[in-house]
Amino acid sequence: xxxxxxxxxxxxxxxxxxxxxxxxxxxxxxxxxxxxxxxxxxxxxxxxxxxxxxxxxxxxxxxxxxxxxxxxxxxxxxxxxxxxxxxxxxxxxxxxxxxxxxxxxxxxxxxxxxxxxxxxxxxxxxxxxxxxxxxxxxxxxxxxxxxxxxxxxxxxxxxxxxxxxxxxxxxxxxxxxxxxxxxxxxxxxxxxxxxxxxxxxxxxxxxxxxxxxxxxxxxxxxxxxxxxxxxxxxxxxxxxxxxx
Numbered sequence: 589x590x591x592x593x594x595x596x597x598x599x600x601x602x603x604x605x606x607x608x609x610x611x612x613x614x615x616x617x618x619x620x621x622x623x624x625x626x627x628x629x630x631x632x633x634x635x636x637x638x639x640x641x642x643x644x645x646x647x648x649x650x651x652x653x654x655x656x657x658x659x660x661x662x663x664x665x666x667x668x669x670x671x672x673x674x675x676x677x678x679x680x681x682x683x684x685x686x687x688x689x690x691x692x693x694x695x696x697x698x699x700x701x702x703x704x705x706x707x708x709x710x711x712x713x714x715x716x717x718x719x720x721x722x723x724x725x726x727x728x729x730x731x732x733x734x735x736x737x738x739x740x741x742x743x744x745x746x747x748x749x750x751x752x753x754x755x756x757x758x759x760x761x762x763x764x765x766x767x768x769x770x771x772x773x774x775x776x777x778x779x780x781x782x783x784x785x786x787x788x789x790x791x792x793x794x795x796x797x798x799x800x801x802x803x804x805x806x807x808x809x810x811x812x813x814x815x816x817x818x819x820x821x822x823x824x825x826x827x828x829x830x831x832x
Contacts, residue, residue, distance in 0.1 A: 612657050613638050616827055618775055620751025629829035630654055633672050633807045639750040642718045646757060647673040652681030663717055666690035667759035668743035669697055689715055689722055691744045711741055721749040727761035737784050762786040763794035776800035779807035788812050792819035804829055
């Protein structure tokens with residue numbers, strides 16, 4: 589038996605499919621000039637953003653199962669070489685047709701089959717895809733007894749612009765001058781955990797310096813997110829996602 593679909597039926601199916609995908613992404617939304625930005629925490633440093641029909645994975649690790657049922661990525665951002673940011677097996681399972689944007693140190697460690705899908709971005713480099721602008725920014729350690737964890741220039745934080753909204757992703761960093769000097773950040777993902785990055789107080793002080801409209805604490809395993817929230821200035825909205 590042949591089944592015939594009218595144009596109306598096909599449009600209805602596509603609309604239903606898009607609605608189902610949108611429902612699979614839970615978390616919170618941020619309005620932009622074109623569509624809502626949906627932010628979906630996965631775990632620790634890994635999360636998914638959906639905007640204007642495009643899906644961005646950030647540091648996808650934890651196995652393919654952690655992403656079951658989620659829309660496949662159009663773009664993947666990776667910040668650093670450590671296992672909580674870069675996992676070749678997870679990448680191979682989720683990559684689909686996505687392009688990977690990452691620092692050179694990450695690209696050099698990708699599985700062979702993924703290197704051709706990758707674009708190397710150094711600190712200060714900018715890429716534009718699907719109406720999304722991605723700027724790589726510094727992330728590194730300052731404190732003497734933490735310098736061995738994150739060298740300046742090796743990893744990337746990112747400022748991602750979608751529909752006029754600027755989203756800062758800190759990566760693994762301390763409260764470096766480049767972070768404090770950020771301007772016009774609407775949404776910030778800011779890390780804190782010792783000994784690898786910084787304290788709750790350092791993270792809050794940095795946030796109070798560049799004053800994003802919304803801050804998501806992330807990458808804070810073992811730290812006191814309530815203390816961070818208390819230390820952030822009034823007028824900055826702290827959103828605590830389901831990271832752990």
